[in-house]
Amino acid sequence: MIDATMSKRMEEATRLTRAGKLHEAMALLQGGEPEAGHEATPDNAYRGGNTFDGTWQVIDKEDTVTEPEPEPAKSPTGAFTPNDIKVPSAWRDKWMKFRGGMAQPEQAPSASEEPQPGAFTTGRFTNHVGARDYKLYIPSGYTGQALPLVVMLHGCTQNPDDFAAGTEMNRLAEEQQCCVLYPAQPMTANHSKCWNWFKAEDQQREGGEPAIIADMTRQIIDTHGLDGSRVYVAGLSAGAAMATTLAMTYPDLFAAVGVHSGLPHGVAQSLPDALGAMQGGTGPLGGGNQAKGAGWASDVPAIIFHGDRDTTVHPSNAERVAAQYSTSRQAGPTVEKGKVANGHGYTCTTHHNAKGETHLEQWQVHGAGHAWSGGSTKGSYTDPKGPGATKEMLRFFLQHQQAQA
Template sequence: MARLSETLAQLAQAQRAAAARFAEQPEGEDSRLRPLESFGANPGALRALTYVPEATSDRRMPLVVVLHGCTQTATGYDRGAGWSDLADRHGFAVLYPEQQRANNGNLCFNWFDAEDIRRGGGEAQSIRSMIATMVRDVAIDPDRIYVTGLSAGGAMAGVMLATYPELFAAGAIIAGLPYGTATSMSQALDRMRGRGLPADPALAALVDGAAPAGGRVPRVSVWHGDADATVVPANADAIVAQWRGVHGLAYAPDEVEQVEGHAHRLWRDAQGRAAVEEYRIRGLGHGTPLATTGADGLGQPGPHMLEAGISSTLHSAAFFGLIERPSARAAATRAKPKPASPRPHPWSHSPGRSQVGDMINGALRAAGLLR
C-alpha cells in the first residue's frame, strides 16, 4: 500500500496541473478585489479580499462571503463565478477569505481540522473577524449576510453556517460536505467517497451542538453535480438531511421541478419560506456550475469552474433575495411530490468523470483508499 503522504503529493500535483491554465493571468493585474487589512483576531492565518461597489443609496448593503476551492485563489474564483460583477449590478458587497499555502499546501480551507471548524477558533474565527470588520467599517446590513463556497470552500461555508448561525441569513454549498463529519485527513478522504456519513439525526445533532441554542437558523441551498467523482453526490444528500433536520422539515420535499434542465427540490418552513433547496446538476463533475453565454451570461470557465447551462451564482443570489429568480431561461415544470417513507436518494448519477477526477481517483487507489 502506498504511503498516505505519497498519495497526497500525487493529489497536489494533479490539482496544481489542472489549475495552471486558469492561473495564466497574473493575479495582481486584473483583480477587482482589494485587501482587507487589520481585521482583528486571525487565528487561522487567512488573508481577506473584498469588493465594495460604489454606494447607490443610503441603505446598508448586503454582504456575500465567498470561499474558493482547493488550488484556487480569491481572484481566480471571482473571475470564474462572477460575484463581483453581479455585485456591481445589484449593489452588494463581497468578501473573499483566502487560504494561504503555509496553512494548506493545496490552498484548501481546513474543513476537517477540529480546531479550524469550531466556534471561536482557527479559520472559522478568522472569517468571523473579517465579517465583523466589514459590518463595522463598510455600510453592511447585518441582517443580510450570506455565505457560499465550492468543495473545501463549500464545506467551510457549512462550518460558518453551523458555528455562527446568527451571522447568516442563508448560504449556498457547492460540491461540499456536511458539517462536523470529519476531523482528520483520513476521515475527510472517506467522507469525500461517501463512506462513514452519519445517519440523518446524527447529522442534525452535529449542527445543533456547534453554536448556542436559540438563534436563527440559516436557509441553505445545496448544489452538486451528479457526475462528481471527487466529492460524491452522497454528500449532497447528507447536507440536505443535515439542514432539513435542523429546520425540522419533513423528508419529502414540498416542490420538485426541472430548472434549466436540472433537478431541483425545495423544502418550505412553517411560514412558507424556502428553507432548504437542492440542485442536482446533470452530467456535471466536480466544480461550480456556470452559465457564461447569452444575455444573462456570468463568469468564466476554468478548472473546477464548469459550464453547465445554469448559473449557481445567479440562482444562489436569487435564493439569498439579492436578485429576482433567473426565470427567463427556466422552463420549470412543478409537481407536488407524493409522501414517501425514507429511502436512499432516488436519482441515479452518471459514472462519467472529469480528467481531474480520474487523476484524483488514481491517487486514492494508489493509497488503497479506493477500490
C-alpha cells in the first residue's frame, strides 16, 4: 500500500522529470529530497528551459525499465536492472502507472500491413548469445538471385508487423526488389520491447543484442543467397540508436545506416545517462562530441531523419549522430529546402566524401515530432505530413555497396 507521502513524492518526481530535473527526480525516488532550490512546485515545474510534455510518452522513456535477464541471482521484481537505480517495488509500480497513463500511441493503429505480392514469413534465430523472433519480407520477383537486404529495427512498444505497416518498407521493397528483415525485441528482454541501446553489454561487437542481430542478418543472407555487399540497417528511436550501434560495431557488414529520431552510439550506460541524452545532453556523456572523442566514429554512409519538435528524443541528437559519421565527409555541404504538399517543410543537408559521393544526409523535418516521417497511419508513431523517410532511405541505401574482401 502506497501512503500519501509516497504518492506525493511520485507526483513531485514526475514534475521534476518533466522540468528536466532528472537527478533531483532520481534522488527523490531513492528516498532523498530534491536539492535546495530545485523543488518542483506547480508554479515553477514548467518554467524556464525546454520542458518535455511527452517525457513519459512512449518510445524511449520505457526503454530504461527492463525485466531482468535470466541469471542465477535475480533482481527483485520491482527493481530496475543491476546497472540502473534501485527503486522500491511499490514505488516502481506507481511510477510505471504514471508513465503508462501517458504512453499511448499518437494514432490508434490497426498495425495491418497492406497486402503485398511477396511473402512475409515468420522465423526465429538463436545463437550463443540469445534468441529473437523475426519477420522477413521476400519480394515476388525473388527467384534465388542475390538481392539487397534491409534490416529494420522497430521502436519501443512496437513489433515487426506494426513497424512494417507504419513505414511501408515492404511496399517499396517490392518495387525495388530487395528483402526486408524485421528482428523482434520481446518483453522478456525489455519491458517495453525497446532495443537496449543504453546498456554497455549491448553496445559491443560479438556480444549482446548487436551480435544477435548481426548473426541473424548473416544467416538470412546465407540462407537466401542475398547480396552481402548490399546490406543496410535502419531504425526508429531505440531501434535507430541500435542501428547506429550496429554501424559502429559491424561496419564490415552494413553498407549504410538510416537513423530516424535516434541517438548516438555509446552516450549512455545507465538510466540517468539515457534520460539525459534523450533530453538533449544533460547526462554525463550527452554533451558535444564526447562520444566521438572516446573513439566512436564510423565511415559507414548514414542518412538521418529527425523532427525539430521531437519532445521524446531531443532534436540536438541528430547533430550528435551526424558527428559520429563525419570521418569521411568533406567541407562544403549542399543544403536543400522543400515542403511536402499540405505537409511539413524540411531541410536536407548533404555531405560528400573525397570521391564526390554522397556520404551523409541530414533531414530536419520542420514541425514534426517523434514519428516516422511520411509513414502510414496503419502503424504507430508515424507522421504522413513529412517527406517519405522510407523512400529516401532506400534510395540512399542503394547508392552504396560494401567493398568485398
